[in-house]
Amino acid sequence: MNKETSKIRDEIIRSSGVNPKKCMRCGKCTATCPAFDEMEYHPHQFVYMVENGDIEPLMQSKSLYKCLTCFACVDRCPRGVEPAKLVESVRLAVIRKQGANHLTSDDIPALLDEDMPQQAIVSALRKYSK
Amino acid sequence: MQRIGVFVCWCGSNIAGTVDVQAVSDALKNEPGVVFSTNYQYMCSQAGQDIIKQAIAEHKLTGIVVCSCSPRMHEATFRKTAAAAGLNPYMVEIANIREQCSWVHKDMATGTEKAIILGKAAVAKVNLNAPLTPGESPVTKRALVIGGGIAGIQTALDIAEAGFPVDIVEKKPTIGGKMAQLDKTFPTLDCAACILTPKMVDVAQNENIRIFSYSEIEEVGGFVGNFKVKIRKKARYVKEDICTGCGICTEKCPQKKVPNEFNMGMDNRRAVYIPFAQAVPKVATIDPNYCTMLKTGKCGICSKVCTAGAIDYTQKDEIIEENYGAIVAATGFNPISMDKFDEYAYNQSKDVITSLEFERLTNAAGPTAGKLLRPSDGKHPHTIVFVQCVGSRCAACAEKGKEYCSKICCMYTAKHAMLTRDKYPDTEVYVFYIDVRTPGKAFDEFYRRAVEEYGVHYIKGMVGKVFPEGDKLMVRASDLLANKQLNIQADLVVLAAAIEPDKSARSIATMLTASMDTNDFFTEAHPKLRPVESPTAGVFLSGTCQGPKDIPETVSQASAAAAKVIGLLAKDKLTGNPCVAQPNELMCNGCSSCERVCPYGAITYIDKEFRMPDRTTAIRRIATVNEAVCQGCGACTVACPSGAMDLKGFASAQIIAEVDAICK
Amino acid sequence: MQINNEFKPKIVAFCCNWCSYAGADLAGNNRLAYPENVKIIKVPCSCRVNPIFILRAFQRGADGVIICGCHPGDCHYTSGNYYTRRRMALLFSMLNYLGIEKERIRLEWVSAAEGAKFAATMNDFTSAVAALGENKRLEDLRCKK
Numbered sequence: 001m002n003k004e005t006s007k008i009r010d011e012i013i014r015s016s017g018v019n020p021k022k023c024m025r026c027g028k029c030t031a032t033c034p035a036f037d038e039m040e041y042h043p044h045q046f047v048y049m050v051e052n053g054d055i056e057p058l059m060q061s062k063s064l065y066k067c068l069t070c071f072a073c074v075d076r077c078p079r080g081v082e083p084a085k086l087v088e089s090v091r092l093a094v095i096r097k098q099g100a101n102h103l104t105s106d107d108i109p110a111l112l113d114e115d116m117p118q119q120a121i122v123s124a125l126r127k128y129s130k
Numbered sequence: 131m132q133r134i135g136v137f138v139c140w141c142g143s144n145i146a147g148t149v150d151v152q153a154v155s156d157a158l159k160n161e162p163g164v165v166f167s168t169n170y171q172y173m174c175s176q177a178g179q180d181i182i183k184q185a186i187a188e189h190k191l192t193g194i195v196v197c198s199c200s201p202r203m204h205e206a207t208f209r210k211t212a213a214a215a216g217l218n219p220y221m222v223e224i225a226n227i228r229e230q231c232s233w234v235h236k237d238m239a240t241g242t243e244k245a246i247i248l249g250k251a252a253v254a255k256v257n258l259n260a261p262l263t264p265g266e267s268p269v270t271k272r273a274l275v276i277g278g279g280i281a282g283i284q285t286a287l288d289i290a291e292a293g294f295p296v297d298i299v300e301k302k303p304t305i306g307g308k309m310a311q312l313d314k315t316f317p318t319l320d321c322a323a324c325i326l327t328p329k330m331v332d333v334a335q336n337e338n339i340r341i342f343s344y345s346e347i348e349e350v351g352g353f354v355g356n357f358k359v360k361i362r363k364k365a366r367y368v369k370e371d372i373c374t375g376c377g378i379c380t381e382k383c384p385q386k387k388v389p390n391e392f393n394m395g396m397d398n399r400r401a402v403y404i405p406f407a408q409a410v411p412k413v414a415t416i417d418p419n420y421c422t423m424l425k426t427g428k429c430g431i432c433s434k435v436c437t438a439g440a441i442d443y444t445q446k447d448e449i450i451e452e453n454y455g456a457i458v459a460a461t462g463f464n465p466i467s468m469d470k471f472d473e474y475a476y477n478q479s480k481d482v483i484t485s486l487e488f489e490r491l492t493n494a495a496g497p498t499a500g501k502l503l504r505p506s507d508g509k510h511p512h513t514i515v516f517v518q519c520v521g522s523r524c525a526a527c528a529e530k531g532k533e534y535c536s537k538i539c540c541m542y543t544a545k546h547a548m549l550t551r552d553k554y555p556d557t558e559v560y561v562f563y564i565d566v567r568t569p570g571k572a573f574d575e576f577y578r579r580a581v582e583e584y585g586v587h588y589i590k591g592m593v594g595k596v597f598p599e600g601d602k603l604m605v606r607a608s609d610l611l612a613n614k615q616l617n618i619q620a621d622l623v624v625l626a627a628a629i630e631p632d633k634s635a636r637s638i639a640t641m642l643t644a645s646m647d648t649n650d651f652f653t654e655a656h657p658k659l660r661p662v663e664s665p666t667a668g669v670f671l672s673g674t675c676q677g678p679k680d681i682p683e684t685v686s687q688a689s690a691a692a693a694k695v696i697g698l699l700a701k702d703k704l705t706g707n708p709c710v711a712q713p714n715e716l717m718c719n720g721c722s723s724c725e726r727v728c729p730y731g732a733i734t735y736i737d738k739e740f741r742m743p744d745r746t747t748a749i750r751r752i753a754t755v756n757e758a759v760c761q762g763c764g765a766c767t768v769a770c771p772s773g774a775m776d777l778k779g780f781a782s783a784q785i786i787a788e789v790d791a792i793c794k
Numbered sequence: 795m796q797i798n799n800e801f802k803p804k805i806v807a808f809c810c811n812w813c814s815y816a817g818a819d820l821a822g823n824n825r826l827a828y829p830e831n832v833k834i835i836k837v838p839c840s841c842r843v844n845p846i847f848i849l850r851a852f853q854r855g856a857d858g859v860i861i862c863g864c865h866p867g868d869c870h871y872t873s874g875n876y877y878t879r880r881r882m883a884l885l886f887s888m889l890n891y892l893g894i895e896k897e898r899i900r901l902e903w904v905s906a907a908e909g910a911k912f913a914a915t916m917n918d919f920t921s922a923v924a925a926l927g928e929n930k931r932l933e934d935l936r937c938k939k
Contacts, residue, residue: 032594229822
């Protein structure tokens with residue numbers, strides 16, 4: 001693992017709050033994933049690859065955007081690993097790499113649409129304010 | 131003032147090689163209290179011991195310092211020597227000038243200097259020593275075993291075999307425990323009933339064993355050798371001594387809709403019942419929650435059909451008081467509740483069952499007479515999915531599962547899978563596992579046989595979801611080695627539920643002042659070297675109440691606990707360690723700090739009347755130490771805010787004297 | 795002892811009877827040398843060590859105090875070393891206030907099998923204390939007036 005990947009990995013682990021070392025490789029996340037067939041890398045592989053610093057293929061992978069963030073894996077994981085949060089963090093890492101397109105909270109009111117569901121605003125804040 | 135004799139040992143050249151023993155004995159001659167000082171080649175030899183004995187008599191010594199090897203080597207020797215010469219053995223102190231001086235230092239000058247300082251420290255300590263007498267307490271030669279499962283049965287049998295009376299207290303109407311519910315036992319596949327029920331009969335017939343079934347522990351007092359226990363014998367509304375166990379009442383009782391707990395609720399029993407055919411004692415019990423007579427006063431059929439006249443609706447709970455020398459906790463386990471595992475549809479479908487329910491389904495005495503039939507429609511299942519680690523190794527949520535490995539599931543699942551394939555070759559059997567753990571004699575061979583000979587599909591992966599679809603169960607699982615998600619149409623899903631200590635264990639541990647871990651398993655006195663003893667003296671552990679165990683392990687622990695109990699009961703008197711805590715009544719303010727830190731529950735409080743300076747009397751709450759229970763760790767002495775607590779043999783003043791001598 | 799050949803610090807070691815004292819014996823059995831400045835006081839359990847003993851040692855001129863107990867989880871009395879750990883955490887946090895460098899005191903877990911660790915610990919601790927120099931005696935200044 002080179003220095004750059006290790007930095008990205010640490011950042012992913014930090015921002016997701018997930019400790020991939022807790023994983024005991026039971027595969028319950030993968031067993032429960034409704035988007036399994038769409039995915040190239042499955043939840044348990046996600047956790048394993050992040051732990052090993054295999055981040056680059058994950059960031060390139062389409063499965064990143066096939067995750068529905070339904071949190072079934074988070075709910076069922078017997079060790080409390082929370083793979084969905086890792087997926088989200090890898091997505092963030094991709095976004096950050098594309099350029100520092102962050103929003104500050106002051107920018108948001110102007111962009112708001114009255115019809116926009118509140119949940120979307122909250123999740124946008126979660127996504128972009130990290 | 132003490133009259134101290136100092137004896138410096140050469141230990142051949144072991145000490146004398148690096149320490150000038152003559153200089154040491156000369157230097158110590160001038161210490162306060164020292165009246166005699168000498169050195170000799172081998173102090174531990176008979177001649178050396180004679181020098182000590184002679185000096186005690188000649189110089190009227192009240193204390194002895196031996197500058198020699200480690201007290202771990204010869205403290206006991208020199209204490210015996212002193213005792214033989216009429217001196218209290220606890221007036222002997224050892225200055226360790228071999229292991230901690232001559233052997234680790236090369237230079238004669240520094241070695242001698244250090245030896246002198248160590249000797250001075252020992253002299254300073256002996257100056258403050260007081261004669262100590264170990265406390266003695268009598269031993270009640272009777273043991274109590276809490277729990278009548280295979281652990282309790284084995285412990286009781288072994289103790290009774292040695293000739294000591296034993297009482298078994300079992301909260302269910304019969305002894306036998308979980309093992310009585312099992313069908314076959316791994317890895318040899320002999321039937322549980324065939325090997326357990328003879329032992330139950332042995333218990334019933336053994337003159338030294340009394341069984342208090344349908345009874346619970348109400349109160350425990352006293353300490354090792356002298357426990358006082360109150361046992362609540364619950365009213366079973368049947369006179370135990372008259373009932374012949376003929377079972378007519380259980381056939382005639384009109385209340386037929388009582389879930390049968392022995393069959394895990396998969397069929398019904400009557401309100402008056404005998405749990406199973408080989409129950410011990412074979413006596414009927416009336417369930418007061420369902421009996422129409424007890425609830426409304428209208429029925430009384432069982433009383434009419436009972437030819438022996440054993441039914442007694444007016445029976446009341448009875449409290450029995452008994453004294454015991456030792457107590458064995460054998461409270462056992464239960465599978466955890468599956469209520470929180472919505473993903474496995476346990477509460478949605480009758481065809482999702484736990485492994486213990488599966489045991490009953492395959493047991494010839496079970497609800498289906500041993501035929502493997504689906505609980506929902508009574509049809510023969512063709513595809514059976516076993517899920518391992520349901521709630522075991524689950525660290526995510528304490529309410530849902532247990533962090534530990536339940537240890538027995540891998541083996542009984544292999545057994546279930548193997549037996550199913552053996553009896554019904556038309557079935558497809560899948561086992562989903564995280565790891566297969568088979569560390570036991572002939573265990574891994576057993577598991578491999580299930581795979582290789584019986585064609586059980588072992589799949590590395592976990593089931594994520596089970597949902598009923600029509601009369602089938604859809605099982606969605608992962609196959610990690612193939613990197614696939616599987617969807618299996620199953621007829622029956624069996625969950626290997628984690629096991630947890632019985633709920634009653636917590637309150638029993640509180641009564642026994644025995645400690646428990648975060649999972650409510652009893653903790654052992656030492657995890658490796660004292661695995662069957664509780665840290666509380668006189669309390670022993672047997673079976674799964676101490677941690678998950680299979681039957682062979684349970685039985686060996688049960689026998690080990692029995693051996694410990696026999697060792698205790700064989701003594702007429704218990705001699706304690708005299709180095710125990712001692713509170714100063716006048717300084718104690720009754721704050722309870724010491725009670726809270728004591729790992730043994732040796733400290734209690736009493737109200738004592740004190741005469742005050744103005745001639746009035748006042749009642750004050752003060753600490754007392756039970757010398758039979760105290761192990762002398764000294765935690766309380768430091769916790770005491772007023773300095774009232776001290777440790778005999780390691781008194782604060784003594785340690786401070788040693789510190790002063792070293793720092794001088 | 796290269797730092798200061800003249801200065802020999804006085805070091806008091808409190809060792810629990812079951813683990814560390816046996817560890818010290820093992821160091822002796824294996825002839826593992828450690829400085830003679832270390833003098834061992836046997837206590838039944840590290841939790842018998844009252845902070846007062848430690849302060850007394852400093853008051854009487856000790857330059858360093860080391861407390862050795864069983865490893866966490868191995869205490870002969872189940873929980874004694876946990877008490878020690880908490881008490882010492884409190885005491886250590888107050889040492890600065892008392893004018894004692896916190897390097898002068900140490901809490902170590904030494905098992906009965908760790909003779910080598912015992913000797914190494916004592917060597918290390920002695921040189922650490924020697925580097926600090928002589929301890930200022932804890933004295934009641936009011937008595938000096």
